[in-house]
Amino acid sequence: MRASLIQIAVDPDESVEARRVRAASLVVAQRVADLVILPELWPVGAFAYTAFAAEAEPLEGPTHEAMAKAAAEAGVWLHAGSFVERAEDGTLYNTSLVFSPEGERVAAYRKIHRFGFDQGEAVMMGAGEELVTVALPDTTLGLATCYDLRFPEQFRGLVDAGAETLVVAAGWPERRRSHWTLLAQARAVENQAYVLAVGTAGTHGDVQQAGHSIVVDPWGEVLGQAGADEEVLTVELDADKVRATREQFPALKDRRLGLTSPLRGRPH
């Protein structure tokens, strides 16, 4: 299975509409891939908080339309990254979309862990409540978005739901690039799964982006890593490698679930 990660540059001097057209043509150019992935909030920029409300779209808005068309034109499975969704009740979400090679939407994932602590996304957006997996012909994807990468329990939940390929759409800052690489490898090793993590290039909301999209195999080996600028990273994945790794080194079977805390029940 060939996967292409589109590390698109997100800069404020390009309009959202112009970037949408450009993203669609980058997807269409990946006809030789089976799976194409875009990063987090590429229409507006993950750190462009002040533009979130103005650029919010309904689920089936312009980004949905452009990406459905691009997936069908390229004939690829498309993880279209995320966009700012305005739900019917007015709540904003950081929502990722996945399309089939026929251009049908097969999944929508609302980011579970919102970034920003007491500002930005954390206060402006609602939190997703559902783990999302997507069964492809060769593998099952588990979906995550950026800050989710720091929460191993989400990934373990995805693996328990059948995920073999963990996709992380991100807008990760250069300042914490070392965490990005380390966490992507950790999620791959502990879950014995592929990790396909795609970030943005450029600078938005005054935050320089790390780029350095990365693909890690189920043994923790880095199969490819992009540089800092706009780039398409293409890698070959072998879906059998996940099953083989889990059989040959069956650490996932040694989990000890349901242990009680030694402090539980003690008077305090």
Ligand SMILES: NC(=O)CCC(=O)C(=O)O
């Ligand atoms: N958009 C994000 O979720 C950023 C996450 C981040 O910067 C970090 O976890 O560090």
